[in-house]
Structure formats: C-alpha cells, structure tokens
Amino acid sequence: xxxxxxxxxxxxxxxxxxxxxxxxxxxxxxxxxxxxxxxxxxxxxxxxxxxxxxxxxxxxxxxxxxxxxxxxxxxxxxxxxxxxxx
Numbered sequence: 001x002x003x004x005x006x007x008x009x010x011x012x013x014x015x016x017x018x019x020x021x022x023x024x025x026x027x028x029x030x031x032x033x034x035x036x037x038x039x040x041x042x043x044x045x046x047x048x049x050x051x052x053x054x055x056x057x058x059x060x061x062x063x064x065x066x067x068x069x070x071x072x073x074x075x076x077x078x079x080x081x082x083x084x085x086x
C-alpha cells in the first residue's frame with residue numbers, strides 16, 4: 001500500500017534525524033494518513049479514498065464532488081479500471 005493522498009498528492013518525505021552529538025541518520029517523515037469512506041450524493045454511492053488530514057479539510061470545505069473533479073485532472077485520484085474478460 002503506497003501512502004500517497006489521493007486528493008492532494010502528499011507523500012512521505014526523507015530527512016535527517018540529528019542526535020545530540022550531531023550524527024545525522026536518514027529517517028522518514030510520514031503524513032497524517034487515513035482511509036475514509038465518502039458519500040457522493042449525485043451518484044448515491046460510497047467511495048473509499050486514502051487521504052491526508054489536509055485532504056479531508058479540502059473535502060469538507062469545497063465538497064467531495066468538486067474535490068474529485070478538480071484533483072482528478074491532476075491524476076492524484078485514479079479510478080479503478082475494470083478488466084474485461086475475453
């Protein structure tokens with residue numbers, strides 16, 4: 001499972017952990033990440049998204065439909081493609 005927000009595109013960052021003796025070691029800065037279900041009233045469906053806390057604030061502010069429409073153009077939110085059997 002990749003920890004990338006499907007609304008904002010945020011992901012983990014790499015940085016240094018610095019000790020008292022100034023020794024630098026690599027570490028990861030994780031995002032505040034959630035798996036949430038959102039209801040789309042026009043389609044009367046629930047969808048599951050992997051979003052950061054900032055993404056949840058955006059959805060609460062502008063609405064789920066506008067957020068998906070705007071950020072789908074930036075390719076952060078990808079729809080699951082159905083595979084047709086031949």
